[in-house]
Amino acid sequence: MKLPPVSFNPGGKGTPGTFAVYNGRPTLASDALDVDKYATWLAAVRKFQVPVHIGSPYTATNTATAASFAVLLPAYTQAIRWHLLCTGNGSVTLTCDDDAFNVVIPVIAYDNGQHVFANAAASSSGPKQTNVVANGLNRASDVTFGSAWRYVTCTAKVTDESAGVDLKVWMLRPFFVAPFETSELPV
Amino acid sequence: MSRPLQSAYIPIPPQALASLQPIHAGAAAGVYGEQDLIRNVHWAHGYVTPQWSSTPFNSDAGYLQGSGSVPYVIRATWKRRIVDDLPNLFCVAYVSNTDGANAGKIRFSVASTGATTGDIAVAAGAAAWTRVTGTLALDTATARNVIRLEVSDPTGATYVRVRNVSLWPVNLSAVAAGVTTDGFVAHDTLETSQDDPLTTYLRQTEIDNLDLLRRVRTDTLTCWSEDAAVRAGFEAYTTTSLTYVVIARIPFRAVAGQDAIEWEANGYYTGASGHVQLTTGYMEQEGITAVGTILGAVWATPYNNWVGDGGSTLACAPESDDYVEVRLKAGAASQAYLMGLALWVKDIDA
Numbered sequence: 001m002k003l004p005p006v007s008f009n010p011g012g013k014g015t016p017g018t019f020a021v022y023n024g025r026p027t028l029a030s031d032a033l034d035v036d037k038y039a040t041w042l043a044a045v046r047k048f049q050v051p052v053h054i055g056s057p058y059t060a061t062n063t064a065t066a067a068s069f070a071v072l073l074p075a076y077t078q079a080i081r082w083h084l085l086c087t088g089n090g091s092v093t094l095t096c097d098d099d100a101f102n103v104v105i106p107v108i109a110y111d112n113g114q115h116v117f118a119n120a121a122a123s124s125s126g127p128k129q130t131n132v133v134a135n136g137l138n139r140a141s142d143v144t145f146g147s148a149w150r151y152v153t154c155t156a157k158v159t160d161e162s163a164g165v166d167l168k169v170w171m172l173r174p175f176f177v178a179p180f181e182t183s184e185l186p187v
Numbered sequence: 188m189s190r191p192l193q194s195a196y197i198p199i200p201p202q203a204l205a206s207l208q209p210i211h212a213g214a215a216a217g218v219y220g221e222q223d224l225i226r227n228v229h230w231a232h233g234y235v236t237p238q239w240s241s242t243p244f245n246s247d248a249g250y251l252q253g254s255g256s257v258p259y260v261i262r263a264t265w266k267r268r269i270v271d272d273l274p275n276l277f278c279v280a281y282v283s284n285t286d287g288a289n290a291g292k293i294r295f296s297v298a299s300t301g302a303t304t305g306d307i308a309v310a311a312g313a314a315a316w317t318r319v320t321g322t323l324a325l326d327t328a329t330a331r332n333v334i335r336l337e338v339s340d341p342t343g344a345t346y347v348r349v350r351n352v353s354l355w356p357v358n359l360s361a362v363a364a365g366v367t368t369d370g371f372v373a374h375d376t377l378e379t380s381q382d383d384p385l386t387t388y389l390r391q392t393e394i395d396n397l398d399l400l401r402r403v404r405t406d407t408l409t410c411w412s413e414d415a416a417v418r419a420g421f422e423a424y425t426t427t428s429l430t431y432v433v434i435a436r437i438p439f440r441a442v443a444g445q446d447a448i449e450w451e452a453n454g455y456y457t458g459a460s461g462h463v464q465l466t467t468g469y470m471e472q473e474g475i476t477a478v479g480t481i482l483g484a485v486w487a488t489p490y491n492n493w494v495g496d497g498g499s500t501l502a503c504a505p506e507s508d509d510y511v512e513v514r515l516k517a518g519a520a521s522q523a524y525l526m527g528l529a530l531w532v533k534d535i536d537a
Contacts, residue, residue, distance in 0.1 A: 032204040039230075043235070049237070051239065151355075173438065
């Protein structure tokens with residue numbers, strides 16, 4: 001298909017549970033379209049979860065040199081959004097190979113200085129923006145919209161709000177923005 | 188006769204397959220048809236795969252490093268159920284080298300077979316963080332593979348440092364004939380050549396193949412390893428509490444058909460005992476008892492205290508947002524340490 005079947009949901013609500021092609025039945029164009037729709041759904045709409053970064057928190061100290069990591073990027077991904085669990089105040093700067101500008105997520109997750117996981121609060125990046133021409137926006141990271149699976153290098157850097165008011169990122173989760181219903185899929 | 192596998196998906200214009208249109212073999216410039224359908228099915232088989240791990244080494248100084256040992260030492264381990272049809276693993280590490288004159292090395296290995304990526308050189312003076320990669324042959328005879336990161340320092344006083352490790356199955360470079368272990372049935376272009384009959388078998392097999400990929404290529408929630416040699420006091424997850432304390436909460440979305448999470452945990456305790464416990468928001472809501480295990484009593488190379496679910500998977504509700512909560516506790520006069528955790532979605536039943 002040239003457009004992503006965003007409402008197709010195999011095995012789930014709103015989509016027939018079985019696709020059966022019966023012997024002796026006339027050849028139907030709809031059977032071919034079902035195959036095409038299913039394949040396009042796998043290619044463009046089904047976005048796997050990226051394994052969550054856990055373990056010791058990201059801090060300003062251990063990201064003094066921004067922490068690098070790889071993200072396996074599915075075909076036809078519009079953008080990478082970011083989900084964080086944090087304690088403290090500050091900001092998180094994220095970059096991606098494909099994006100000329102960085103993303104900055106301001107975090108206010110004050111925890112009375114306890115910095116324990118149980119106090120962590122969720123933050124996330126804003127949505128994808130178009131015509132970005134500057135660093136520092138709270139948005140999803142841009143990626144090149146294309147038909148091949150590949151990987152990109154991203155980085156994360158933590159900045160404390162001030163001396164004595166620091167920030168810890170206990171969990172970092174990239175997640176993918178699927179193409180819009182009207183996004184024509186390029187070859 | 189061939190089983191084509193191209194590296195990119197082919198978007199097919201809908202009119203090419205519409206009712207009352209001629210049926211084309213396809214695979215020609217500007218003419219789409221049956222062979223493009225099987226090319227896309229093969230592409231999905233070869234390329235649609237979840238990432239397995241992205242592990243940041245934030246403990247201690249924000250990286251792991253060797254012990255100043257030129258012979259390889261194990262510094263991290265992961266464990267995950269393999270995808271039978273994708274027998275190789277792509278390993279990416281972000282590294283540096285404190286030695287400006289001598290190169291160091293890292294390698295990844297499979298515990299059960301000893302297979303390795305071979306030496307992955309870390310150049311003298313490599314800056315933080317330089318990307319290096321390798322390919323590892325998985326043990327397809329073992330359902331769940333233990334993957335190890337081994338580090339070889341340049342000298343006794345300089346170090347290779349590793350900031351992050353990311354892992355995922357390597358895409359296929361060819362489609363084998365016949366039926367794969369997972370059950371994928373390869374198509375041949377002879378099935379869709381001009382003037383050949385268009386069979387219901389072909390169409391049903393195409394759909395069955397795509398459905399198979401939906402069911403067995405499932406998400407990884409996390410696949411994490413602590414630095415196995417982290418200095419005392421810098422471990423991410425440890426407790427002396429006699430009751431369970433929440434140490435991590437991992438959000439995820441279960442898609443249609445996904446109703447169970449498989450898991451593996453690695454760790455140890457000092458003293459009498461240490462336990463890890465796992466549950467989901469759905470299990471809490473439904474009153475389903477959390478699952479867990481006792482950790483190992485010894486922590487020494489090769490750091491292989493992995494304990495699996497043994498069938499006690501975590502329940503979740505399909506098509507819903509949920510989270511896995513991880514808890515840790517220690518026995519009397521004890522301390523528990525969680526050193527690795529892997530959570531992935533169980534295959535969807537046919």
